[in-house]
Amino acid sequence: MTRVKALSAGLLAGSVAAAAMTVTMLLLACLGVATPLVIIGDRLSVFISPGPFLSLMGKVGGYNHLKELGVGSTIAGQLLVGAIAGAIFGFAARRNFHRPATIWTISIFVVLPIVAIAILLWPVLGTSYIGLPIDAARLLTLVSFALCVFVFERTLVAGFQFLARPRVGTEDREFTPTVGRRAFVLSAIGVALAGGGVALARKLYRAATFSYDGLQYKGRIVQPITPNDQFYCVTKNVVDPRVNVQLWHLEIDGLVENPRVYRFDDLKMMNSVEQQTTLMCISNGLDAGLISNAVWKGVTLRDLLESVVPLSQAARVRFWGVDNYTDTIPLEKAMEPTTLVAYEMNGVPLPHRHGYPARIIVPGYFGEKHVKWLTRIEVSRENAKGFYETQGWGPDFITPIRSRIDAPDHESWFSLGKLSGPIEVKGIAYGGDRGISRAELSFDNGKSWRDAEIYYSGGDLAWSLWKTEWLPSAAGDYILVVRATDGEGDVQEWEADRSPFSGVTGFHKILVHVTA
Numbered sequence: 001m002t003r004v005k006a007l008s009a010g011l012l013a014g015s016v017a018a019a020a021m022t023v024t025m026l027l028l029a030c031l032g033v034a035t036p037l038v039i040i041g042d043r044l045s046v047f048i049s050p051g052p053f054l055s056l057m058g059k060v061g062g063y064n065h066l067k068e069l070g071v072g073s074t075i076a077g078q079l080l081v082g083a084i085a086g087a088i089f090g091f092a093a094r095r096n097f098h099r100p101a102t103i104w105t106i107s108i109f110v111v112l113p114i115v116a117i118a119i120l121l122w123p124v125l126g127t128s129y130i131g132l133p134i135d136a137a138r139l140l141t142l143v144s145f146a147l148c149v150f151v152f153e154r155t156l157v158a159g160f161q162f163l164a165r166p167r168v169g170t171e172d173r174e175f176t177p178t179v180g181r182r183a184f185v186l187s188a189i190g191v192a193l194a195g196g197g198v199a200l201a202r203k204l205y206r207a208a209t210f211s212y213d214g215l216q217y218k219g220r221i222v223q224p225i226t227p228n229d230q231f232y233c234v235t236k237n238v239v240d241p242r243v244n245v246q247l248w249h250l251e252i253d254g255l256v257e258n259p260r261v262y263r264f265d266d267l268k269m270m271n272s273v274e275q276q277t278t279l280m281c282i283s284n285g286l287d288a289g290l291i292s293n294a295v296w297k298g299v300t301l302r303d304l305l306e307s308v309v310p311l312s313q314a315a316r317v318r319f320w321g322v323d324n325y326t327d328t329i330p331l332e333k334a335m336e337p338t339t340l341v342a343y344e345m346n347g348v349p350l351p352h353r354h355g356y357p358a359r360i361i362v363p364g365y366f367g368e369k370h371v372k373w374l375t376r377i378e379v380s381r382e383n384a385k386g387f388y389e390t391q392g393w394g395p396d397f398i399t400p401i402r403s404r405i406d407a408p409d410h411e412s413w414f415s416l417g418k419l420s421g422p423i424e425v426k427g428i429a430y431g432g433d434r435g436i437s438r439a440e441l442s443f444d445n446g447k448s449w450r451d452a453e454i455y456y457s458g459g460d461l462a463w464s465l466w467k468t469e470w471l472p473s474a475a476g477d478y479i480l481v482v483r484a485t486d487g488e489g490d491v492q493e494w495e496a497d498r499s500p501f502s503g504v505t506g507f508h509k510i511l512v513h514v515t516a
């Protein structure tokens with residue numbers, strides 16, 4: 001066989017094999033198995049610090065696009081690498097193409113990638129979208145990956161032999177019309193595989209988080225308690241877990257005397273508490289709606305930790321989601337009676353996208369710390385870090401005082417002549433786990449302030465809703481500003497020395513035009 005023919009036969013066989021492997025991965029992904037298609041992104045994202053991360057996100061048009069780009073380029077990259085590997089294989093195998101040594105193809109195309117993946121992706125292998133415990137998930141991820149590369153290897157060898165084997169009854173009359181026909185058949189198989197891959201990708205796309213990741217709750221519709229289907233949502237995942245509670249375990253281990261494993265029913269049998277708590281994402285802008293309030297029911301983390309007895313060196317607690325998301329809080333905060341492992345949200349089991357079957361609720365800390373799809377609680381030393389902390393968010397994760405004007409809209413117009421009464425101005429105020437004692441409004445960009453009425457208070461751990469009536473005396477442009485005071489008497493302010501990655505501080509302002 002000539003070099004060119006061997007290279008092109010290898011290239012074609014490699015492309016088809018890569019397509020077969022990708023389809024296998026998509027199939028596994030549909031079954032909730034972690035595949036390189038998504039965990040490579042998880043692995044890489046911790047290396048990108050928040051500044052470049054945000055600018056990258058801005059460049060590609062948002063977090064969802066970044067995720068799409070991540071998966072898309074992984075698929076493209078793997079098809080490309082497969083094709084090139086096929087070409088190299090064809091070139092190397094051209095002399096004894098009818099019996100390439102299986103030991104070599106298995107070593108290079110199966111064993112080597114498994115070892116590489118095990119080393120490079122070790123920290124994220126314990127991911128399972130159906131909720132398997134971490135060790136079982138890691139094993140399943142590896143075995144599934146082995147299956148994928150095995151599919152690649154077998155398809156490559158078979159495809160290449162199919163193209164390169166001599167026609168029956170002839171001796172090495174290569175690239176006759178037979179070869180052309182065979183290339184056509186193999187390409188057709190490749191196209192069929194690609195079609196199947198696209199169908200699977202579509203199915204996954206419909207199940208993906210793109211439709212709700214970044215959902216905000218703000219404006220006139222805001223009520224004291226956010227309905228579950230309107231509760232803001234942030235996830236690092238392309239497809240969120242749908243945990244099978246029969247498979248699910250909650251492991252509690254690390255620096256403890258008696259590590260324990262809880263099943264869902266064990267949690268339900270324990271003493272439960274119910275509390276209203278507001279969650280806010282660290283990246284919530286001054287005018288944005290990545291903040292919502294719900295009533296959560298669950299067990300106190302303290303009860304769980306006391307059952308395992310933390311050792312004296314214990315200083316932090318690290319939470320693990322089944323999606324391999326992690327975050328930490330100080331042990332002291334973990335022991336507060338309001339830090340929960342919650343399994344109900346507004347009277348119903350946690351919806352899948354909010355962490356079914358159980359999540360952490362840690363009042364007064366940014367949303368990041370409220371780990372969803374909880375599967376492991378690890379008591380650890382002082383230096384343990386979470387997913388976003390490793391990226392470089394923080395160092396402060398305690399929510400500052402924030403408030404927002406929900407009505408009227410920014411840039412709205414009123415005509416004095418047509419007003420039948422005062423304009424209703426309303427919004428929210430949030431003081432972490434310190435409650436809200438006061439909300440004030442300014443209609444002159446902060447020169448003077450007057451009290452608004454707090455007409456709803458959800459307690460110390462939740463937001464308060466405020467409103468006031470405004471009757472502008474003259475036409476003009478008005479800048480409305482809101483500021484809140486928390487339950488400890490601290491007044492909302494712009495903190496000049498706060499790290500930009502510890503959440504923004506400052507005031508929400510809107511512009512309102514009043515005409516005669």
Ligand SMILES: Nc1nc2c(c(=O)[nH]1)N[C@H]1C(S)=C(S)[C@@H](COP(=O)(O)O)O[C@H]1N2
Nearest residue numbers: 232233234235236281321325367370371372
């Ligand atoms: N397991 C897991 N937990 C997670 C996340 C995640 O991607 N995976 N996202 C975090 C972030 S950034 C926020 S702001 C909150 C959002 O919670 P919600 O979607 O229920 O509002 O969940 C946190 N918990």
Ligand SMILES: [Mo]
Nearest residue numbers: 234281282367
């Ligand atoms: Mo977040």
